[in-house]
Amino acid sequence: MGQGVEWAVHTCVLLAAVPPDRGMAAAKLAEFHDLPPAYLAKQLQGLAAAGIVRSVPGRRGGYRLAHPAAEVTVLDVVRAVEGSAPAFRCTEIRQQGPAAVGRAHYRQPCGIARVMWDAEAAWREVLAATTVQDLLVEVATTAAPVAIRRTTDFLQEAAR
Amino acid sequence: MGQGVEWAVHTCVLLAAVPPDRGMAAAKLAEFHDLPPAYLAKQLQGLAAAGIVRSVPGRRGGYRLAHPAAEVTVLDVVRAVEGSAPAFRCTEIRQQGPAAVGRAHYRQPCGIARVMWDAEAAWREVLAATTVQDLLVEVATTAAPVAIRRTTDFLQEAAR
DNA sequence: CCGAACTCGGAGTGCGATTGTCCGAGTATG
DNA sequence: CATACTCGGACAATCGCACTCCGAGTTCGG
Numbered sequence: 001m002g003q004g005v006e007w008a009v010h011t012c013v014l015l016a017a018v019p020p021d022r023g024m025a026a027a028k029l030a031e032f033h034d035l036p037p038a039y040l041a042k043q044l045q046g047l048a049a050a051g052i053v054r055s056v057p058g059r060r061g062g063y064r065l066a067h068p069a070a071e072v073t074v075l076d077v078v079r080a081v082e083g084s085a086p087a088f089r090c091t092e093i094r095q096q097g098p099a100a101v102g103r104a105h106y107r108q109p110c111g112i113a114r115v116m117w118d119a120e121a122a123w124r125e126v127l128a129a130t131t132v133q134d135l136l137v138e139v140a141t142t143a144a145p146v147a148i149r150r151t152t153d154f155l156q157e158a159a160r
Numbered sequence: 161m162g163q164g165v166e167w168a169v170h171t172c173v174l175l176a177a178v179p180p181d182r183g184m185a186a187a188k189l190a191e192f193h194d195l196p197p198a199y200l201a202k203q204l205q206g207l208a209a210a211g212i213v214r215s216v217p218g219r220r221g222g223y224r225l226a227h228p229a230a231e232v233t234v235l236d237v238v239r240a241v242e243g244s245a246p247a248f249r250c251t252e253i254r255q256q257g258p259a260a261v262g263r264a265h266y267r268q269p270c271g272i273a274r275v276m277w278d279a280e281a282a283w284r285e286v287l288a289a290t291t292v293q294d295l296l297v298e299v300a301t302t303a304a305p306v307a308i309r310r311t312t313d314f315l316q317e318a319a320r
Numbered sequence: 321c322c323g324a325a326c327t328c329g330g331a332g333t334g335c336g337a338t339t340g341t342c343c344g345a346g347t348a349t350g
Numbered sequence: 351c352a353t354a355c356t357c358g359g360a361c362a363a364t365c366g367c368a369c370t371c372c373g374a375g376t377t378c379g380g
Contacts, residue, residue, distance in 0.1 A: 001247040002367065009272050010253055025327070034256035039369050045329065058376035061327045074275055087161040093170055096194040099311045105304035111295050112169050115234055119286035126279035135271050144265035151259045162338065185356070199340050205358070218347035221356045 001082070004043045007035055008081045009074060009135070011044070015053065016069035016136045017151065018159045023062035028158040043081055050080030062160050069136060075127035088116035161242070164203045167195055168241045169234060169295070171204070175213065176229035176296045177311065178319045183222035188318040203241055210240030222320050229296060235287035248276035 011029050018024055026044055030037040044063055047053045054066040065072065090113035095106060140148065171189050178184055186204055190197040204223055207213045214226040225232065250273035255266060300308065 001249070003249075003251075004368085005248065006251060006253065006272065013272070027327090032257045032259060033253040035253065036369065038371070041328075042330095042369085048328090055328060056376095057326095057328055057374095059324095059326055059378050061376075063328090074272075088165065089161070089163075091163075091166060093166065093193045093195065097192045099192060099307055099314050101304055101307045101310065105307060108302055111298045111302075112166065112173070112234075115287065115290045115295070116165075119283045122282040122286045123279045126282045127275065130275045135275070138271045142268055142271075144261055147259060147261045147265060150261065154259050164339085187356090196340065198342070201357075202340085202359095208357090215357060217345095217355095217357055219349050219353090219355050221347075223357090 004039075004046075004081050005078055007033065007040055008043050008047060009077050009132075011040065012047070012052065012065065012069075012072065012077055012132045013135045013139065015063065015065050016132050018064070018155055020065070020068070022159045023056050023064035024158055024160060025062040029063065032154060032158075047077070047080050050076070052076060052080050060160050065132075068133070070131050070133035072132045073128045074130050074132070074135075075124055077132070078127060086117060086120055088113065088120065090116075164199075164206075164241050165238055167193065167200055168203050168207060169237050169292075171200065172207070172212065172225065172229075172232065172237055172292050173295045173299065175223065175225050176232075176292050178224070178315055180225070180228070182319045183216050183224035184318055184320060185222040189223065192314060192318075207237070207240050210236070212236060212240050220320050225292075228293075230291050230293040232292045233288045234290050234292070234295075235284050237292070238287060246277060246280055248273065248280065250276075 010033055014029060014032055015024065026041045027037045029044070030040040044053060044055070048055045048063070051066055052072060053063045055061070055063055090110055092106070092110065094100070094110055095103065170193055174189060174192055175184065186201045187197045189204070190200040204213060204215075208215045208223070211226055212232060213223045215221070215223055250270050252266070252270065254260070254270055255263065
């Protein structure tokens with residue numbers, strides 16, 4: 001799993017904490033987590049292309065969530081960054097070798113692939129059950145008061 | 161996900177089809193699925209190191225399953241080849257940046273990491289629910305009779 | 321109306337992991 | 351005891367990820 005996933009989810013949670021009609025520049029988003037600004041920008045491009053965030057160009061531009069935080073699941077963010085291709089690729093090696101028979105005889109998909117795909121479906125189901133809103137609420141209720149204060153201070157300074 | 165996973169699982173299912181006190185050479189295992197012999201040998205080394213298969217050196221040596229096929233889960237095979245490290249690595253970026261506070265304030269693990277790890281746990285659970293024996297039975301009951309015949313012919317010729 | 325500064329967007333680069341290959345050490349056989 | 355066949359680990363090529371930089375576009379201030 002790529003490193004960018006962690007950054008993207010954290011960034012979306014941060015964006016969920018700014019007022020819905022405000023945005024934040026990519027450089028500020030990177031500064032909040034001390035990340036390489038240029039590379040986070042690349043991830044944000046992926047999020048924008050997937051419709052998770054909306055980019056606003058210009059002098060006071062930046063990024064903002066394209067939809068309410070309660071409607072954005074963790075799965076959406078992961079798929080935007082990592083792509084939606086299944087992790088397991090079945091190359092149908094059962095159709096190769098001395099025991100292979102005509103292609104028409106393999107009507108059902110390979111049992112191994114089915115198990116792998118079922119596992120990935122269970123994985124996606126868990127990720128789809130949690131929204132960015134849920135994550136924000138959890139942080140807001142469990143984080144130390146000092147950390148919350150510093151975050152609000154940062155938001156007041158950096159939000160547009 | 162690595163390509164070797166598919167090869168390893170298919171190979172274990174094939175090994176489950178040979179009599180328990182017999183084995184098969186790596187070259188023959190590769191020939192059955194038309195795979196690069198040297199690279200499959202590498203995967204088999206991983207399986208042997210993890211205790212999934214047992215290697216027999218010498219003139220009439222080869223590989224055989226180290227345990228009954230009903231006791232080997234797909235998860236075991238995947239972890240032997242891909243490693244048991246979690247796909248998602250939490251680098252604790254919440255502890256970096258201007259809003260970070262002392263390390264002692266982060267008692268609970270990061271909520272994002274928890275969701276990711278829950279998803280991976282669900283993934284592993286599905287993979288652990290299917291054994292190599294299950295896969296072999298499914299192939300034996302659903303494959304075309306011609307394919308089964310060719311497989312048994314191959315086994316009689318290649319098994320040791 | 322115009323200049324300027326700041327924003328996003330895509331093209332370009334280095335590195336680590338995976339893929340793939342080879343030859344040597346070891347063992348049961350005849 | 352010689353041999354032929356096996357596994358085992360050491361050795362390159364390829365691909366995707368991590369990272370950076372500069373140009374196009376837009377809004378703000380004068």
